[in-house]
Amino acid sequence: MTLPSFNRMVNNLGGPVRKSTSCCKTFAKILLSHLGLFILVGVYAAVGACLYLTLERSEEEKRRFEKQLISLDISDSKKYIVNYVWFLNTQNLTKADYHLQVMKTLRIFHDFVVKTSSDPNINYDGHVDSWEYDWTFPKSLLFTVTSMAVIGYGHIAPKTYKGRIFTIFYNVVGIPLLLVFLANIGDFFAKSFKYIYSRVCCRWCRLRRRIAEARKGATLLEKRTLWKDSVGYETYMSTAKVEVPIAVNLSVISAYLMMGGAVFSAWEGWDLLTAVYFTLITLTTIGFGDLVPGNSFLDLEDGFMAAVKMAVTVLFCLFGMALLSMCITLMQEQLVNRTRWLLTQLGILEEDIDPMEKYKYKKTKLGTVMETRTERDGNERLQLTNVEEGESTARRPPTVVSISQEVM
């Protein structure tokens, strides 16, 4: 469509252009929303899994053949040992000689086994025909998700050059995508967690204080209105400023770890410590790969439950990482402050704090003076309750007395 005709159309219709902007906006909004990102990540992972299947499956057939050859070799060598021992039987040997001979052959056999089976490309398991396929769809999906989340168990890894090149490009896109998703979810979690914490825990403190501050002759009605404080605008311990304590965060994390431990020990048949270890190694994205989930969904033929288990495992990992990022977000500032405080106390860090940050000021009859600790967070009633905490008192010119007091 040429430009003038489009213009004419715009002229005629008037409205649609604006509509299209809103469409675009809503599209962007949906894309950036939690659900949209989630779907995007899911689709990306699924497409990647399919591509890996096509890239790696043929190679894997080759490797299966190789492995069969090697297993045959090993069983041949086993036969050789048996024959050798039979041969030794016919010889008349002393016990010591017999020991020596058999030991020697066994060592050779052992070295042979170790050498041939240590090739990581063939998962030697002692049997000739058994072969566990690396690249089935569920495994491939787990692989794409874990590599995007930079966990990288490594029990499955691409073996072909094509697959490796694809891995590089796939992850260059995939890692930031997943990070955006996790940050998004983590942010959402952090907000809601903070809200819940403020509503549940701080509400009580707030109420106590309000009641303490209320005039004695306050009616019941007046007291009841104390319940109705608008979120984020509370004068005392407001939701916007309340900090979720480190201990709460840590307990949330450990609770999640324990939950993971319980779930995986039930599904995968690990003991509790191993399952917790696995959960932590996964959530911190270390991902050794010595323990890998998958016993419960090795083959999707098991039916519906296996699929559900796989989905739950993947989601558990993703949400755990989001939860971890949430807790870190919530703790970050407090941790930094505490570390700085500790370093200052130890004398390592020189005190380099801006005086305005260090002291809070309040106004008294004499002028602006430093707030004491009890005044700052105690339940004592402030002289000037309408001054927001942290509000600059600079616009009220301080009198000289206060300055000389401070200098002293």
Next chain:
Amino acid sequence: MNHTERTPEPRGRFLDLGAHQQPRRGSADPYVARLDTPPAGGTPPAGGTPLMSMRRPPRPTTPSTTPVSPAHSGTPPPRIGAIQSESMPASRRSSLLPPGLDSRRSSLTKKSLTDLVQDARKGIKSVTDTSMKAGQKNPFAYVKDKTVSVSGHMKDATVGASQWVASQTSKTAKAAMEQAKSGLSIGEKLTLFTVEKISTFSRKGFTHVFMFLILAGYTALGALLFIALEAPHENEEKQDIEAERTRLVEALWEHHVQNQGLNASRWEGMIYGLLRPYDEQLYHSWSVGISPDTEDRVWTFWKAMFFCSTITTTIGYGHISPRTNAGKALTIVYAILGIPIFLILMADFGKLFTRLLKSLFVFVRKLYRTATCRRVRKTRAVQSVKPPSTPSPTPPLAVPESTSTDFEKHEDDDQGQLREREPFLSEERRRNERRKEDKGEEDEGGDDVREKTTGGACCCSSWKRKVSEWCSSLCRRKKAPEPPTPESEEEEDLVIDDNFNLPITLALLILLLYIMCGCFIYTMWENWTYFEAFYFIFISMTTIGFGDYVPKHPAFMMMTTVYLVFGLALTAMCINIIQEKLTDTFRHASVKLKESFGYIMAAASQGEEAALPEGKEVEIAEVHGSQKAKAGANADTVTVKKET
């Protein structure tokens, strides 16, 4: 000059201030020092001296009135002072005075306080000078550093300023102590000097060096612990295999002795039955990662170190992993403690590398502009080059900002290296302030390059010119250079400000170069092809860590650790730079968005039928673009936030 105009008046006030105020601790009271610092000529005022000296505790070495040193009398007087003394009405001048009890009626303004602070600074400076004369090597470097940070907050920190003054007073007391030390013997001086040097170094390099040492120590500790926990298990496993083997042989001998006359097929079956447990034991130990025959053990010190570093970096190759329950529990604790340490180190190194790269970049740019390696003054002398229209119309209320710039100016002369450090610590606000000036400077710089190249200055060889072109293209000057401002030939007017955003391409190029170097090294060390090495480095740098490729030799393992730590720091640097850039673009995008929205709103209010369709369409298209840009920037900043 301005002081001469001002000083006579406050005399009386100071006298009654002296009556009311107790003398502060420390000999060099900033207020007093201010009084003492005479007008530019250095002549002490006629009156008031006896009283001052009476109030002041005796100083050991310096004369009672510390004159401003010639170096400082040479520096231009503070601009604000001049403005104030010229433009202020006489009635307001009283508010400029240091606080006295009676000045309560004329309320103390911010300005007067900042002025006060400035004067206090001068007093400190004079003390510093005298102590420098006494042989100390500028003990007050950190004081000045701090001053700048305080001056940034001067706008709203009226009370903070007084706090600051108080802290400075104690500092000045320290200075007096320093002076008292000046009479020490050479040996004592030397020890003092070295102690000071070490302490300043540790203050400067604490995060960089000590954090690294802490991480190394933590890794070594972890390695020892893991060896203590895991090595016995490994030995057990090996002994198990050995025991299985001897058991097999024994059983074979038994059979040999007992059943001599068996037929071959039955015998074979029995042997197979005996071999199976041995086979299984072998398979088990292999799957655990233990090769019993060869002497190389899994849990040697260096391998354990490598293992610990794979935990802290969260790479987790998994070719070594704990087998015992104790080892697993230790891994949990170790990861919880170690990962934050490593992350902090990475953030720190990222910043450090950004800083280094920036200074390097500045050096290279400087090399092209001047074609020499001489130090170029890093002041903002642009103001002097530019027509002097800017400073004069400053309204009296806008003084605090300009005060902060004045402080910097003072420092520029003698605190070159501090200034070099300072901009990176500086806040967003200052960066914003400077951006405009940056542009101007870069344009001027461009002119300079052009002049040099066209003029064919003798020092510039062709390759230099090429790289300079590349450099200037990296700088991405969008605007065409303005007509060259009249510059003096002296190099002092060539201004280089290192407060800028590094080009992302440069950072990425360095990262890529680093990876390429790594590839080359790994192809030498291991039997890998170039691509395999690249794949290994990619998988490691992204901390995915499949573990299908791991360096074999323990020494190479350690080198890999160091290589990866620095590689990750470089990545952090890149992320840092990209983050800055994105924040910038995001800000621009939001501004643009606001503008275009405003336009649309205006058009809408004017009436839709009246608005031009063409213009409307263009505007809407722009909205689309900026919306997308905003969304993208938003998403990316989120990413970066998480990563850092």
